[in-house]
Amino acid sequence: MDKKQLMRGSQVIGEAAVRAGCRFYAGYPITPQNELPEFMSGAMADLEDGTFIQAESEIAAINMVIGASMAGARAMTSSSSPGISLKQEGISFLAALELPAVIVNVMRGGPGLGNIAPSQGDYFQATRGGGHGDYRSIVLAPAHGQELADFTRDAFEYADRYRTPVMILADGMMGQMMEPVVFPEAVNPSELPPKSWILDGAQERPSRIIRSLILDTVEMEEHNWKLARKYRMISNEIPRAETYMTEDARLVVIAYGTAARIARGGIRRAREMGLKVGLLRPVTLWPFPDRAIREMSRLVKDFMVFEMNTGQMIEDVRLALEGRSNVHFYGRPGGIISTPDEVGKAISSLYYRQHLKEDR
Amino acid sequence: MKKTIFAGFGGQGVLMMGYVLAVAAMRDGREVTYLPAYGAEMRGGTANCTVAISDEEIFSPVASSPDFAVIMNNPSLAKYEGTMKEGGTLFLNSNHVNRTIARDDLASIAIPAVDISRELGSERIVNMVMLGAFVTHTRMMSLDSIKNGLSEITTHTKASILKLNYQALDRGAEYILKGCAQ
Numbered sequence: 063m064d065k066k067q068l069m070r071g072s073q074v075i076g077e078a079a080v081r082a083g084c085r086f087y088a089g090y091p092i093t094p095q096n097e098l099p100e101f102m103s104g105a106m107a108d109l110e111d112g113t114f115i116q117a118e119s120e121i122a123a124i125n126m127v128i129g130a131s132m133a134g135a136r137a138m139t140s141s142s143s144p145g146i147s148l149k150q151e152g153i154s155f156l157a158a159l160e161l162p163a164v165i166v167n168v169m170r171g172g173p174g175l176g177n178i179a180p181s182q183g184d185y186f187q188a189t190r191g192g193g194h195g196d197y198r199s200i201v202l203a204p205a206h207g208q209e210l211a212d213f214t215r216d217a218f219e220y221a222d223r224y225r226t227p228v229m230i231l232a233d234g235m236m237g238q239m240m241e242p243v244v245f246p247e248a249v250n251p252s253e254l255p256p257k258s259w260i261l262d263g264a265q266e267r268p269s270r271i272i273r274s275l276i277l278d279t280v281e282m283e284e285h286n287w288k289l290a291r292k293y294r295m296i297s298n299e300i301p302r303a304e305t306y307m308t309e310d311a312r313l314v315v316i317a318y319g320t321a322a323r324i325a326r327g328g329i330r331r332a333r334e335m336g337l338k339v340g341l342l343r344p345v346t347l348w349p350f351p352d353r354a355i356r357e358m359s360r361l362v363k364d365f366m367v368f369e370m371n372t373g374q375m376i377e378d379v380r381l382a383l384e385g386r387s388n389v390h391f392y393g394r395p396g397g398i399i400s401t402p403d404e405v406g407k408a409i410s411s412l413y414y415r416q417h418l419k420e421d422r
Numbered sequence: 423m424k425k426t427i428f429a430g431f432g433g434q435g436v437l438m439m440g441y442v443l444a445v446a447a448m449r450d451g452r453e454v455t456y457l458p459a460y461g462a463e464m465r466g467g468t469a470n471c472t473v474a475i476s477d478e479e480i481f482s483p484v485a486s487s488p489d490f491a492v493i494m495n496n497p498s499l500a501k502y503e504g505t506m507k508e509g510g511t512l513f514l515n516s517n518h519v520n521r522t523i524a525r526d527d528l529a530s531i532a533i534p535a536v537d538i539s540r541e542l543g544s545e546r547i548v549n550m551v552m553l554g555a556f557v558t559h560t561r562m563m564s565l566d567s568i569k570n571g572l573s574e575i576t577t578h579t580k581a582s583i584l585k586l587n588y589q590a591l592d593r594g595a596e597y598i599l600k601g602c603a604q
Contacts, residue, residue: 068445068456239483240441240456242448327481402481 065244071210071236074243075166076101078214079138080109083251084164086130086137088115088123092145093178094234095168099140111251120145124152124165131161132272134260136218136251140166142234143184144175146192153227154193157289158274160259162221164214165199166230168237171397179397180233180320185374188231189348196286198293200228200300201347203318207241215246222254224296231347233370235320235399296349303351305358307333308340312418314358315409316379317368318344320399325368327402332409337419339409347375352382359386364416366390368405370398388416423476424562425485427502430494430515432469435549439492440471442553443562446571447475450563455483468497475562492556494548496521503528513556515548531559531598538593547590554594565595 069077076098079087087102099116106112113130117123123139130137141149146167156163169184171177188201200220202213210232217228261270276282306326308314317325322343332339342358342365344351355365365387367376372395380389392408394400413419426443430436437458444456458471472485487507493499494515503525506512511529517536535551550572557568569588576584 066448068441068448068454235457235483238458240444240458242454324482326479330481399482399484401484401486403486 066242067245068240069207069243070097070238070240071207071232072097072168072238073101074207074210075140075214075230075232076105077245078211079164079218080105080112081245081248082136082215082218083249083254084136084138084218085109085111085251086113086127086135087139088117088126088130088137089139089141090117090120090123090145092120092142094170094180094237095140095142095166097237098166098168102138120148121152124149124156127163127165128152128155128159128161131156131163132159132261134257134262136162136164136222136254138164138166140168142168142170142178143172143181146184146187150187150193152193153199153229154191154195154197155274156227157191157193157197157199158195158285159272160225160289161227161272162218162225163227164217164221164230165227166232169231169233171395177397178234180235180370180399181395181397182233182319182321182370182374183395184231185347185369185371188229189350189378197289198226198296198348200224200226200296200349201231202228203231203345203347204236205319205323205343206236207239207243210236211243211245220300222257224292225259226292226296231319233320234397293349300346301349301351301353302345303354304343304345305354306341306343308342308358308362310338311340311362312338313340313364313366313409313413313416314362315339315341315366315368315405316344316355316375317341318347318375319370321368321370324400324402325405328368328405328409331402331406332413335410337410337413339413344375350378350382352378355379355382356384356386359383362387364388364390364412364418366392366409366412368400368408369393370400371395423474423478423480424490424560425472425474425488426490426492426556427470427472427485427488428492428494429468429470429498429502430518432467434469434494435546436469436494437471439549439553439556440473441575442568442571443475443557444473445575446563446567447473449571449574450567452477453480455480457483468495468501470498490556490560492552493519494552495519499523511560513552513559515552531555533594533597535594538597539590542586542589542593544586547587550587550590551594551597554591555598556594558595558598565591
């Protein structure tokens with residue numbers, strides 16, 4: 063039998079995390095991601111060295127992750143939008159302390175308590191850092207089940223490589239949907255590269271201190287520049303984007319996650335009508351793949367940003383393009399999932415409005 | 423690409439029908455998505471799930487206009503009749519669904535699945551009777567594929583129970599093949 067499994071998105075993340083060597087999970091329940099902590103409670107119990115904690119709150123959970131990460135574990139927490147807001151202080155601390163950790167946000171409609179339907183309303187929060195202070199988090203945006211598995215693995219790799227928090231930005235649809243998935247081979251945590259900085263008891267060595275309180279302004283500035291250099295390195299090394307049917311495109315849709323998946327359907331329909339349309343899909347939301355977008359602007363003069371919100375990523379697209387091309391927007395907030403037909407219509411009406419059908 | 427909605431009361435095995443179909447489709451090498459209703463809907467007593475099966479990439483797992491619907495109770499018929507794709511087919515558990523269908527473009531296949539299940543000595547296999555009839559009428563895949571899918575996801579089920587479910591699938595299929603549902 064082939065290794066393909068039909069699995070719910072939330073559980074895919076859990077299985078992939080365990081296979082990536084995650085041995086510590088703390089979380090607090092919230093729909094639509096409860097199947098992830100549920101899965102982790104069983105998976106961690108099955109492991110000799112696994113720890114699962116249902117914390118008393120989201121804030122407690124992220125602080126437990128800080129502790130586990132300091133002690134050297136591959137650690138993860140997960141929540142959905144309102145719960146992720148509560149975790150922001152801890153994420154800021156992870157960034158300041160230069161600790162690796164993976165945070166999963168299965169986004170739902172907001173602001174406030176909102177609803178439990180899929181949304182992309184947390185783009186700003188995720189990509190701007192979310193918490194206080196001068197920091198960034200790496201943000202990965204999977205679009206289907208297989209990527210939930212692959213990107214979870216990547217998230218732990220990036221977190222350790224750069225000693226920084228990494229967020230997986232999914233949504234309620236991905237969390238609930240089942241799709242076929244093939245998992246990568248499991249990593250044995252004891253075979254991962256040793257971490258030279260962890261706090262594991264200073265018996266035979268000088269003590270180490272990991273702290274974020276730096277009262278001396280010169281020292282604080284030094285630390286801020288150190289983080290900035292790291293973020294610059296990350297921005298050079300890992301931006302990722304995927305393209306679809308862009309070779310001859312006169313209009314390129316820019317969308318990520320579930321919106322990108324639906325946009326592909328809209329583009330397919332537009333192509334059937336003879337419209338030259340393609341997709342550029344940011345895979346890393348921070349660092350944003352601005353170079354890929356800028357390069358495309360040499361041939362493409364019209365971009366349509368499609369998001370499941372009222373317009374957030376569009377700001378990064380505008381920043382990337384610096385006025386080189388026209389930027390249009392189509393969005394559905396509130397947990398509405400557009401149909402491919404609907405996006406196809408939005409594409410074609412824009413296409414004709416911009417006179418792209420005419421011979422050039 | 424074919425999208426099917428399975429809908430009924432919680433406890434009628436609605437999610438199981440979709441899950442078995444989805445696993446079977448995956449093993450047949452098809453593209454597949456399975457999307458259950460969740461959250462508030464899950465607590466309201468009705469249950470539904472959507473299965474999309476295709477030989478090509480599936481863009482959206484949501485069925486805004488499903489090709490097929492397997493309807494286990496009256497409220498589900500009321501909810502989904504209007505959304506069906508033109509010319510779509512409804513599979514009705516006729517022991518529980520007695521509302522008339524207003525749309526004249528839809529085909530409807532009535533299966534007395536509760537009666538058939540009782541003949542087999544259990545009312546817990548109504549869903550498998552419906553599923554057997556469904557795949558046989560739509561020719562979406564073979565009954566063997568469905569049985570393999572079922573056995574794959576029921577590894578802790580007693581052999582006798584699994585056999586009963588196979589019989590239910592067979593009886594549902596038979597009902598279609600004999601032309602009883604027309």
